Amino acid sequence: MFDKLIRFVLHQRLLVILATLIVAGAGLFAWKTLPVDAFPDVTNVQVMVLTDAPGLAPLDVEQQVTAPIELAMQGLPGVAQVRSLSKAALSQVIIVLEDGVDIYFARQLVFQRLQTAKEQLPDWAEPEMGPISTGLGEIYQYTLESDAHTPMELRTIQDWYITPQLRTIPGINEVNSFGGFVKQYHVLVDQNRLLKYGITLTDVLEAIERNNANAGGNFLVRGWEQAYVRSLGLIQGIEDIEGIVLEARDGAPVFLRDVAAVKLGPETRQGAVTRDGRGEAVAGMTIMLKDQNSKRVVEAVKKAIPKIQAGLPEGVKINTFYDRTELIQACIRTVGNALWQGGLLVIVVLFLFLGNLRAALVVALSLPLTAFIAFILMGSQGMTANLMSLGGLAIALGMIVDASIVVCENIARHLSERTGSGLSRLETTYEAVREVARPIVFAILTIIVVFLPLFSLQQMEGKMFRPLALTMCFAMVGSLLVSLTIVPVLSSFFVRGQAKGADNxxxxxxxxxxxxxxxxxxxxxxxxxxxxxxxxxxxxxxxxWLGTEFLPQLD
Structure with a gap:
């Protein structure tokens, strides 16, 4: 098998070179299109159910909202765990599913169970599922700054102008707002006036609801035209609220302003945002959709920010304080530096020990070619380029060139020993490669087998270390293909034999x-x-006596 492969490679050298160029181009394309992130996503498959429970204490939230939802989620296919958190005015139920369960299928199952759970919930409870995101979904954060606008005005700009535009970007699942004051219209009812007019608080609430809507009145035909009839009732401001009619007494209307005062005010809040010790600020956080390319999504957000900035009121500025691409670039830069520095050291060491610059350059060429093959295989498996996967490539750097060193050095030795034997360079190269092909294959397969136990890791450990093991295995497979194909071809052209017994x-x-x-x-x-x-x-x-921990402490 190996004899036929080696003979074919050496007799079709031009074809092998062309195939190598194609693989290099495909590998470069795979690297450009490979999803890039800082770390592998170790978040489990989960669906979060959130329910607002205004005014309720944690115990009441648990009894009235959390418990019925949690019970309804028991027994779902593929469920590994159901846990909950009940806080003042908020219920959170998290359904954790087994790895491999499709998140959209899981959400469909949870949605069906929620319809059943609603029968056990109070009428006001409206449970909703959280965004389709993970722990690494927070990719871009910013604050709104202005010396001429109040925190309420900045929050209004964030909620009604910036957020809708950011949510149109592909890959953005949600935009969260923090800080400032949410603008509200407060109706401050005077109880004495209610008693005076005989109006209840329920009457006031129903009147406001009824008077905050537009209504259609069909259309009128005028010649060749249709004129649509509209009843405009949407509230536009404080005057509209004050002018709502509650009832009529002896032909005289009782307006809302007769029993209550209407003014602007903030929503009750549980916290605030500050930045750089300069007082309150309004912050926005973009949440990325699960399994998206964070680098591309962040680039799309950064591209949209100047356009959004151009439409903001004068004096309002978007100031970015977290950008995932900075972390991604730092990680990629770290691994990239390790790769090129390692490659340079490999060339130097090969030259010093082989004493043959041409052979050293041929062996060094196997590094980028092996990396290209690894990128192609990573893309086919849907992997991302992150610190762990690229770190595996950096770790395998020394092992990648082993097979090429053996092949190239054996070719150089055969060329030195068979000088004047009458054999052509191709025949000598063939004999040299055939001699070491089987040991090389077994050696690389042995290295790959060493990493197989890492594939048995499950859950967080598996998601953390499986990319490293896969990348190293891909790199070793690539090094085997390179050492038995392009390395013999290039060696047959460029490598020269040395004098017998001449050590450097x-x-x-x-x-x-x-x-x-x-x-x-x-x-x-x-x-x-x-x-x-x-x-x-x-x-x-x-x-x-050795201590153990899952990960080292990070600064």
Whole structure:
């Protein structure tokens, strides 16, 4: 099998080079289109049900709202856990499902159960499902700043002008607002006046509801035209509210202003937002839809911000304080620096130990080609480029070039030893590659098998470390393909043999220290085994004293 592959590769060198260029182009395209994030998303599959319970204490919220919803969610297909949190005026029920359950299917099941649960809930309770997002959904945050506008005005701009425009961006699931004061119209009823006119508070509420709507009156035909009849009743301001008629007494209307005072006021709030010690601020947070490319979504948000800014009132400024792309770029920059620095060190080390610049460059070429193949395989599996997946590529950097080093060095050795034998360069290259092909395959498969236990990890551990293991396996597969295809082809063109038995200065220096140590070890095998066994036993004895934690502390 390997003999036929190697012979085909060496007899179709132009085809192999063209195929390599195509793979390089496809790998570059895969890298450009690969979803990029800072970290792998370890959030489990969950659906959150939120219910407002104004005026209720936590115990009442639990008894009247949380408990019926939580009971209704028991027994759903694929449910792993149902947990809840009852706070003052708010009920939160979280349904955690098994990994692999489609989030949209899960939400459909939860929605069906909610219809059943509503029969057990108070009439005013309206449970709703939370956004389709994860713990990494907060991708862009900003504040509104102005010296000429009040916190209420800034909050109104945020809620009614900025938020609707940001929600139109593909990939944005929700825009949350914080700080400032939510604008409300407060109707302050005077109880004495209610008693005077014999009007109840319920009458006031119903009158306001009835008078805040438009109504249609069909249309009138005038010649060739239709004139639609409209009854305009939507409240536009304080004057409209004050002019609402509650009832008529002896032909005289009783207006709302006769029994109550109407004024602007803020919604009761539970907290505030400050920034840089300059007092209150209004903040906005964009939430990304689950499984979206955070880099692209953030770029779309940043592209839309200048357009939104242009339509804001004079003096109002959007000031960004969190941008996910900064973290993404920092992570990618860290891994990228590790890759090119590692590649440079590989070239230097190969040149020093092989003593052959051409062979070193051929081996170094296997690094980007292997990375391109890994990117193609990552894209086919729907993986994201993050700190763990690209970190796996950086970790595998030294192992990636092992197979290419063996192939290239063996070709150089055969070319040196068979000088004048009458064999062509292709035949010599074929024999050299065939000699090491089987050991290379088994060595790389052994390395891949070492990472297989990582695929057995489940839940958060699996989501954290599986991208690293997959990327390393993809890189090793890519290094195997490169070492048996393009490396022999390039070596047949560029690699030259050296004089027999001619070691370079670095190898001679290493041998000067290594050969005496090897001779010493071979003459005292029992002593060496005893020392190694003692070191092994001592290291195992230290294991119980080692601390354990899931992740190191991060600053």
């Amino acid at each position: 200065a670095v190898i001679r220096l290493v041998k000067r220290g290594y050969l005496p140590a090897l001779d010493f070890a071979l003459r005292r095998p029992k002593t060496l085994v005893a020392v190694a066994g003692a070191l092994l036993a001592g290291s195992l004895a230290l294991v119980p």
